Amino acid sequence: MGHGSNLTAAVLVSALAACWFISLLWAHQAPLVRSDCAKRNATEAHGRLGGDAAETSSEETRRPRDGACAMAPESRFDCARDRLLSQRGCEDRGCCYAPLPHSAGPPWCFYPTLYPGYRMGPLTPTARGQEATLTRATPSHLPREMSTVHLEVTGGTAGCLHLTFKDPSSQRYEVKLPAAVPQGEDDAQDALYSTEYQSDPFGFIVRRRSNGRVIMNTTVAPLLFADQYLQLSTALASSLVSGLGEHYTSLLLDLNWTSLTLWNRNMAPHADANLYGSHPFYMVQEEDGLAHGVFLLNSNAIEVMLQPTPALTWVAIGGILDLYVFLGPDPQSVIRQYLQVIGYPMMPPYWSLGFHLCRWGYTTTLTTRHVAQRMHNATFPLDVQWNDLDYANKDRVFTFDPWRFGDLPEMVEDFHERGMKYILILDPGISSSSPPGTYSPFDEGLKRDVFIKNATGHILIGKVWPGQTAFPDFTNPETRRWWEDCIRDFHSKVPVDGLWIDMNEPASFVQGSAEGCPASDLENPPYTPKVVGGQLSSGTLCMSAQQKLSTHYDLHNMYGLTEAYATHSALMNIRGQRPFVLSRSSFPGIGRFSGVWTGDVGSDWEQLRYSIPAVLQFGLFGVPLVGADVCGFGGNTTEELCVRWMQLGAFYPFMRNHNDKPNAPQEPYVFGQKAQAAMRSALNLRYSLLPFLYTLFHHAHTSAATVARPLFMEFPTDDNCQAVDRQFLWGSSLLISPVLEQGAVELAAYLPSGTWYSLHNVSQTPMHPFYSKGRYSLLPAPLDTINVHVREGHIIPQQVGPALTTVASRRKPFFLTVALSAGGWAWGDLFWDDGDKLHTFETGHYCYVTFTAGQVGKRRVTFPLGMNWALDGLVLGGLQVFGVPSPPRYVLANGDKVKDFTYRSDTKVSSVGLALPMSEVFSVQWAL
Template sequence: MAKRKSTCNNSNMAFMQLSMIGLALVLLFEPGHAVDKSNFKTVDQCGFARRHKDIPEGQSPYAAVLDSFHIEADGVMRGNILNTKNGILLSLEVFGLEDRMVRFKVNELSPIRPRYEVPDVLVVEPTPIRWKINKQDSTSIEAATSSGITVLLSSEPFRMDFYDNKQLVFSINPRGLMKFEHQRERRKSVEDQDQPAEGGEEVDNVEPAVVEEQEQEELEEEPEEPDMWEETFKSHTDRKPYGPSSIGLDFSFPGFEHVYGIPEHADSLALKPTGPSDPYRLYNLDVFEYDLDKRMALYGSVPFMQAHNKERTVGLFWLNAAETYIDISSNTADKSVFGRMFDYVKGESDVPQVDTHWYSESGIIDTFLLFGPSPMDVLSQYTDLTGKPFLPPLFSIAYHQCRWNYNDEEDVKQVDANFDEHDIPCDVIWLDIEHTDGKRYLTWDNHKFPDPGRMLDHLAAKGRKMVTIVDPHVHRDNNYHMYKEGKDNDYFVHKQDGSEYEGWCWPGSSSYPDFTRKDVRDWWASRLSHDSYQGSRPNLFNWNDMNEPSVFNGPEVTMHKDVVHADGWEHRDVHNLYGLYFHMANAEGQIQRSGGTERPFTLSRAFYSGTQRYGAIWTGDNAAEWGHLKASNPMLLSIGLAGIPFIGADVGGFFKNPDEELLTRWYQAGAYQPFFRAHAHIDTKRREPWLLQPESKLIIRNAIRARYALLPFWYTLFHNSSQTGLPPMRPMWMEFPKDADTFSMEDQYMLGNALLVSPISDQGSRATSVYFPGNDPWFDVDTFFAYQGPATHNVNADLDKIPVFQHGGSIVPRKERVRRCSSLTVDDPYTLTVALNNAGSANGDLYIDDGHSFDYKQQKYIYRQFTFSANKLESRALSGAGFETNSWLERVVIIGLKSVPKKVELISQTITQLSFSTSHNRQVLTIRKPGVNIGQDWTIRLS
């Protein structure tokens, strides 16, 4: 890696160069080197986490001061919580919200300085609905909302139990693990009696506040621990001028055995109980070739958990952007709690319960409880809060080809040409960091890419796009326009002494824009304009990597926690938001460059709640191993359950060299995942499909073509996601919520409610077991063979076969003409595959717009519903107007017919007889060329 002159002094430069040499050995290793876990903290190496996980159960010092609680004019219940050991008062606000949600916030009543509250994640501040106090005595308050949600607030110890129509759903602080570290001045130790306190001024010890003077002698001072004010990990010291400020609380889900969510982790879909040393960690980190079956932090953090049983689904959203841990354990619910308010006990047997403990380094307790009751309701409620997913442009859900790196313009030209020569569709070619001038983003290497505009125009003429990488670290070079502008305008984050923070990443010495500032995001967005980003074109899009943020010489390969952002907030407060803000800036820049008319596409590695509003994410630096292929299913399903639907894993594995069987199976799996991109490390062998043996190339080509045929189905799923928050890729239990056999299932999944996918992820496997839930048939999409549920069947899975099944009762739209890219399919005709249920009926939908602009927001789209019942297939408009299509209905395939019709008629403006044929023992009826415009009302009648 080339070293360039920086603004560091000579001694710092020497140190940094040595550091980079060491990092090069760690990061630019041979593919296959396992992650060095010593670079990342364990929970026992984290001071605030130790203080929380060592809290004894059942000894909570917190008590609700009941006579302070009242319902204010805005309908919110407010009052105080007293720490009886130190006399500190906390404020508690409990909000009843529309659409069956509750929010509560706990903060210091009189903090020394404001505590961080997460901005920009909620799309609106939800409007409260009024609580009504039903009963109050010396031990508790019972209050209810008009939506049937009731809270029992218990005084000592402080506890809240939330009921939904007399069913206990959430218990807050049932084990007494709440801890809220109040802000304080540092007490002088024996060693520093004569030294001034932190900040240079000598101060007195702060006396515990807000209790009667005669009680002061009974209060206890909280023990001081060294890591409350300063903490060291390896060679890095984190200085904490504001002292300890962590928060924690335990939550129980009575009646539940399964919880899901809180990505990102390379772990199971159904979250496992944690031990004392392996809680789930949420702290965005750059982890090369992560291990599997681990709870260690990865690139993204979404503090949202769902619990599910046969009766209902609920959600918990912990709105905090600091480093966070979650402990999970299985338990049995306390039946006495069920009867405390209603004398209600659900059955005689033990009631299962999941206990969770959440603790974060800073901020406040700001929690949303989502009462469902269905899985769809919970995701709708969550995305009402954090934003519905954006509707991606059509090209972005097609196939992407990437590697680190395509060498130059000629290499790009050859890759593009080879897709056409081998009849393999592809929409996007990607360029990694080597395309830039010395890792200076938004620039080009003039030797390798002397005319990027011509290269992009060549791709555009064929309907293809390009994506270039844009990372947040800015090379410290006064001749680099991004650095000079950032420095001149003071846009970069600072150290505590006010100087510019310097870290090291791919270009070497780097500064990091403070994307928590809107003016900085606006500046960055403006630099994506075609005038500023020289050589760019409308068909050029962005990829945001390293935005955790990654700092090679920082603690845990990220930014120091005591770095200072806007308004004096420390990085510890905002860490998990940094990648979201960077993603936000890049998406906005793409929108601005088009004058607000074109939809953006930006891929991000780091993410947080709300990322779904801006673009896609992927699972980072996976490896070409069967285990990583298998792990992609639960990882993607977990992220989808956290409200982020546009998700994928690098096809083939980023590290190492897959053999042809593994690569083939990975393409088959990727073709049925939301974001479909092949990617590879710079040290791997080239593995484009045409470089493989002919039989492997053919299988991969067929998998990619299958993806393109289903683009109308995928696009409709993404439209529905943008309206409801439901991910296209769904765990089985989401579609079959009462079937307990699906609750831990992660090796198969649903696309919408129509397709069941069971990717092969075991080497040498040529068959697999598939569970078919429900009572209706499931039809193999290739052979139309029917499997009856509920049952497990052994199905064929030869190397050229990916097991995919259409559910009886669904209708799936396809476009089956083979094209080089999605933009050339716009006017192609449709095929409707109608799979009948036991009642002989089916339904489905189809969404169409121009595929790229925001015109759909002005109702310029087509949204049709298809229904088959009583031997009639009908098409009717659901919504949309002002958009027309030239696409027509070429074919209808009806699977599962009980009898063959004598004639088939199209009823539109006139009645026309249609030709048809049967196959597969007369169970499949194919109707040819109805010829009607797909956007019109019509009926096909079988008689």
């Protein structure tokens, strides 16, 4: 921008809307066809796919041909995943045996090159794409192996390749995703990929058409397809792999012979454990800013082996291989393509983006009221008060204790009058031990046949908080109707605003059931992935348990998803407003119905640090409404840790402070005055940014954009951003750099190339901008500060002024933070509706405002006025403009001179006080 020119800030209001509706369909599938087999020998380390030849094999030894074993150790693919084998046992599998000095790392028994496998027949065209038959002449070591596999290849879009491998002779369980986002017709000429096939032994290669880079190469190891063991290996395009959650990891996965198990488990986050959710999706960062993703749609237990070749091996113990490859070409496009398959996220209610407070240990309504009142007295924003299971009568859901919570309905109404919301926990386990006629949810459930059954057809009884419990089968339509009736009846007494579905892996305190589980190949499969507890039924139900669609063996990982769908639908029908559901268990597609939190994190600095990659991973999985328990759930926090966690938590998309009952209190008001001031500052900053955050959720809902975003998503060509997971972005505009170490008062933060402006500092005035060429900078970070930077070229809509709820904050004046680019331009937007009604975007009941700053004379902009009713009564109270090179001579608002403006020559920031109606087109101009 040159001297003497005018800069114009203007508003574009539009009411364009597109219909977007997704329905969930549960398709009935027969259970897997299997024969019984003997219970696994307790001396076997990990499974029983095939024994040592000296003990179990009478076949002639099939030694690999000369030269087939000559490969680098890091390129070996394990041929003895199930157990330790002697040289003879290994070679009887037709594999190579070459011991190494160390036991950890590369396998000693591994597949040779061109290991005998399936032979591919000719590809023939179909209405959906192409198909071929794979046949195996030489059996492998697997029991109940499929001699024939059907391959179908389809392409939903130019950037998505879809391959399915099925057994044509039996009906195996297949996950049927609901119709997601409509996709265009595939055009082979526009496809971003090319595919090559090796016929014998079968394998395929996917290349990026633009540069010939190999995205997948499955010829490196054999395809294996048996009744309870499906294996597919592939070389990887790079070692920069993210995804495959839910695990306690960095953003980039460790490829040094790492095993990850996807099997939902009630397990507090820690390393080397399968946690609450299963997301068989990964993204690979390639060179030159390109990326691709791969999704294995399979709900059975999965183990994924990563090795430094780089390469990856999928092992699923049921179902089919239903594989999607997303070609991007950039990281954000990969996520959009993935979400076109699993569904875009729901639009959360505005109030759910405020601050939530919970504790297991608010034992009465008096205690709960007192907590909310102390938050109010200390002027801490609080939108949602929660109760854990303390409220329930004898720990039974859909009840409340008549003595300790006798005035629960009145308490909720009091909260509503104060502009607050109320949420309580709802576990799926239904108490089965109450006398008949005394507990309606179980009595009605019995009549309506809604509970999961054991292998003999009787109700499976487990144990959770109320004692003996039955578990609803949410794949049954009648169960979903019963669930809604239970919620409706409870809501008529206690008008809750949302529901927290916990313990829904499902968790049980006895293994399998109170009566144990039958000995079968479902309970003890030939191969068991490395799960906590050693058996699939550890901490959950029997695998032979019967559900409407199939056995629990097939459906376990989807239990939380099916409950979230039922709960979301029930709340929508009962309240008639946007539902809020928070789930612990998760599976692809859950973001359409629920938010997620990261479970029982500990109150320590390591858990604080690892909460960032956990939140970012869920963003990749299509679950943008996610956060960790602020200040930690387990153990005692410290004042410093809680301050730093409140600062970081202010930038979780979902922010809740939640604490376990044995621990020291950690509500913000219990700490010293300096700590309280720092926490209050962080909360007030979050509340001022809620219009911007809400707009990010609108883009997530309508176009699959990420909310909390890894730096590599926005700067894919910057190699320094590839592994950053101690910082993150909100959208493309705000860079958050929290303190994650005890005692730190400064931090080294990476600022990608460009100009970055500090949103605020300790004195609430802007700091000098950073003109970065892509480098780490040492930033001051005293205890009362979290570093937040605005990226040049962006405009951030805010609402300023203290507010204790979003009801109040939504009435505050708007304020624009304008960060000019080097060329003097900036852009931003605002999505605004009533914040609670259903389908406002789909029905056009919203305002969408575009803010544009630029030099008059260099760009001509028109401003059509659309539906502006949602902004009636709201004003633009001011703006601050970063990057103004010299003091303005005057400022005009809609052509009239403005008296209230300032300029700081040290930071190049101009601030303007205004009172312009947001429901009308406006312009602000200044002359230099």
